[in-house]
Amino acid sequence: MVSEAIVDSPSCIAITGLGSFFGQRLALRLQAQPRPPVVVGLDLRRPYRLEGQVRFHRVDLTDPAAGSRLAEVLVRERVEAVVHAAFRRDPTPDLEYDHELETVGSLHVMNACAAAKVSRLVWLSSTMLYGPRPDNPNFLSEQHPLRGHPDAHTVRNRVESEELLARWRERHPDAEVTVLRSCWVMGPSFEDHVVRHFESPVVPTLLGYDPLLQFVHEDDLLDALVRAVLERHPGVYNLVGRGVLPLSTLLSLAGKRSLPFAVPLFYRLGRWPHQSATGDPPAGFYDYLRWLWVADGERGWEAFGEPAYSTREAWISFVSSRRMRRYR
Amino acid sequence: MEEIGADAGEASDEADELDDVRRALRALKGEVEARLRGRVPTSRAASVDWEELFDRARRSLSTLGMVERSGEVDEFGMDEVVLSRAARLFDFLMDTWWRIETVGLDASTPRTPSLLVANASGLLPWDAIMIAHAVARAQPGVERPRFLVADWLITLPFMQPRLACIGGVRACRENAERLLRSGRPVVSFPEGVKGSTKAFRERYRLKRFGRGGVVRTALVTGAPLVPVAVIGAEETHPVLFRVTTLARLAGLPFLPVTPTFPLLGPLGLIPLPSHWQIRFGPPLDLGPVGPEAVEDELLVARLTEELRERLQGMLSQGLRERASTWG
Numbered sequence: 001m002v003s004e005a006i007v008d009s010p011s012c013i014a015i016t017g018l019g020s021f022f023g024q025r026l027a028l029r030l031q032a033q034p035r036p037p038v039v040v041g042l043d044l045r046r047p048y049r050l051e052g053q054v055r056f057h058r059v060d061l062t063d064p065a066a067g068s069r070l071a072e073v074l075v076r077e078r079v080e081a082v083v084h085a086a087f088r089r090d091p092t093p094d095l096e097y098d099h100e101l102e103t104v105g106s107l108h109v110m111n112a113c114a115a116a117k118v119s120r121l122v123w124l125s126s127t128m129l130y131g132p133r134p135d136n137p138n139f140l141s142e143q144h145p146l147r148g149h150p151d152a153h154t155v156r157n158r159v160e161s162e163e164l165l166a167r168w169r170e171r172h173p174d175a176e177v178t179v180l181r182s183c184w185v186m187g188p189s190f191e192d193h194v195v196r197h198f199e200s201p202v203v204p205t206l207l208g209y210d211p212l213l214q215f216v217h218e219d220d221l222l223d224a225l226v227r228a229v230l231e232r233h234p235g236v237y238n239l240v241g242r243g244v245l246p247l248s249t250l251l252s253l254a255g256k257r258s259l260p261f262a263v264p265l266f267y268r269l270g271r272w273p274h275q276s277a278t279g280d281p282p283a284g285f286y287d288y289l290r291w292l293w294v295a296d297g298e299r300g301w302e303a304f305g306e307p308a309y310s311t312r313e314a315w316i317s318f319v320s321s322r323r324m325r326r327y328r
Numbered sequence: 329m330e331e332i333g334a335d336a337g338e339a340s341d342e343a344d345e346l347d348d349v350r351r352a353l354r355a356l357k358g359e360v361e362a363r364l365r366g367r368v369p370t371s372r373a374a375s376v377d378w379e380e381l382f383d384r385a386r387r388s389l390s391t392l393g394m395v396e397r398s399g400e401v402d403e404f405g406m407d408e409v410v411l412s413r414a415a416r417l418f419d420f421l422m423d424t425w426w427r428i429e430t431v432g433l434d435a436s437t438p439r440t441p442s443l444l445v446a447n448a449s450g451l452l453p454w455d456a457i458m459i460a461h462a463v464a465r466a467q468p469g470v471e472r473p474r475f476l477v478a479d480w481l482i483t484l485p486f487m488q489p490r491l492a493c494i495g496g497v498r499a500c501r502e503n504a505e506r507l508l509r510s511g512r513p514v515v516s517f518p519e520g521v522k523g524s525t526k527a528f529r530e531r532y533r534l535k536r537f538g539r540g541g542v543v544r545t546a547l548v549t550g551a552p553l554v555p556v557a558v559i560g561a562e563e564t565h566p567v568l569f570r571v572t573t574l575a576r577l578a579g580l581p582f583l584p585v586t587p588t589f590p591l592l593g594p595l596g597l598i599p600l601p602s603h604w605q606i607r608f609g610p611p612l613d614l615g616p617v618g619p620e621a622v623e624d625e626l627l628v629a630r631l632t633e634e635l636r637e638r639l640q641g642m643l644s645q646g647l648r649e650r651a652s653t654w655g
């Protein structure tokens with residue numbers, strides 16, 4: 001494994017969405033490698049934390065000409081691998097902007113990779129794309145259709161971008177595309193609307209539903225990302241922690257209280273897409289606390305190694321870090 | 329001799345020291361208590377602790393009895409702690425309420441994970457729970473069988489978490505295959521919703537076995553198919569007729585009208601104490617057929633029909649031999 005990694009590892013790696021949590025952390029991790037590759041960062045703003053460590057280029061993926069601009073950068077920097085992490089952690093109320101960035105922006109990235117003949121593309125995706133459905137099997141494999149959620153526009157955008165990617169992959173059979181679908185991320189520093197939902201001492205839940213949930217720790221996801229870009233793992237992988245826990249157990253482990261709401265009442269509220277502006281969970285979120293959408297991580301564990309944290313440990317790591325923060 | 333004496337002296341010294349410490353601690357405790365007594369209003373201890381009462385009410389309301397779950401569940405959500413607590417109820421139902429006799433359990437049920445195929449009866453999965461419990465009791469140390477539950481039931485609020493705790497899994501091929509591959513027996517009801525919504529006059533007449541999903545699962549996983557005839561369960565909720573329109577609004581396939589339900593309200597949900605017999609038939613081993621036969625639709629249909637006829641035969645025989653429904 002190691003020798004293969006050294007022979008095969010790209011010497012120049014571009015990261016779209018450098019300012020995002022995983023973009024930044026991945027850049028730092030790559031710098032800490034024994035033979036650090038050149039990291040080219042692409043984003044709207046230059047992250048000051050990475051000053052002098054990455055070659056930064058300002059690229060706006062919502063710009064209609066982003067494709068050619070990106071291709072130009074990729075060629076000039078002789079990029080060998082691209083990590084596409086420019087996805088929103090939280091949906092914005094601006095549905096159109098999100099669509100331009102996530103769906104059309106992804107298309108620009110693919111086209112630029114094709115034009116610049118970049119052979120390796122790593123795609124950060126989510127198991128949320130399978131969608132919470134009453135008719136899901138208990139474990140969703142990578143072959144399961146991405147059904148998304150009709151109300152959650154970011155999920156819809158990303159399903160669309162993955163469909164575009166699948167079509168692109170057919171047209172470019174020699175490109176190595178790795179899609180990492182991670183479940184909800186927990187850890188001491190990661191934050192998104194899911195984490196914020198679980199952060200408060202009283203967590204809204206749905207009356208009569210207690211789905212099994214799974215989490216992956218931020219470090220495990222980063223380790224897998226590093227391996228995906230440095231080694232050779234073409235294909236689609238679910239990236240989850242081992243084990244599942246019911247929502248009620250998670251809350252009691254954390255010493256949190258659940259605030260159950262009756263479903264009809266809640267759904268009326270949850271349909272407003274603009275809710276996210278107020279910091280409430282985005283539309284469709286509560287279905288993820290209602291139905292099963294647990295993914296089967298076997299393939300991912302085989303390819304990227306045993307995760308250091310199980311679902312329970314990732315959750316406890318999140319809970320204990322927040323507890324410390326409260327007393328600081 | 330001297331050495332031993334010295335040891336004893338040391339030991340008694342230590343004991344003295346410990347006594348001192350204990351005395352000091354007791355004094356400290358007394359002082360703390362004395363000081364606290366002045367602070368804490370004594371009347372409060374006597375009156376109702378509203379805060380705690382509210383907290384308890386909220387907790388029991390929010391989880392509706394699901395609080396006492398252990399931390400660990402298996403990958404399908406089965407909870408050993410809940411199961412061991414429910415075992416008393418299951419034992420009661422099995423030995424006292426329905427007086428269940430099991431036939432052929434030790435001889436014919438293989439210890440390898442098998443796919444148990446039973447006749448569906450009634451809306452609530454009592455039959456599934458009883459089959460699983462009978463097997464678990466007869467074969468301790470072997471994985472407890474899981475039972476497959478139709479979609480409409482497992483998606484009802486409050487139902488899904490409860491059923492998952494005691495080993496219920498949504499009925500679909502992916503789940504059945506995963507369970508069998510991981511070494512757990514599976515109880516399935518291939519008649520599906522058609523089976524559990526049978527009217528009383530149609531009892532013990534098997535409906536079509538879906539589209540051959542059971543046989544396909546058995547072929548793919550190599551698990552033996554064990555026909556299980558449950559006799560007596562189809563009298564627990566004798567459905568006189570069904571109300572469909574009203575039930576659709578509530579998301580149910582239909583609303584059964586039994587002699588006791590909805591006449592007696594929730595009391596009508598109590599299953600009638602008929603006399604049960606669970607017959608485990610000889611396993612149908614599809615091993616020689618091989619997994620590639622899954623593609624052969626006609627063969628799958630033929631095997632499914634064979635399985636259905638076998639189970640129907642067991643049911644008919646059981647009914648002939650039964651002395652009385654309630655005895």
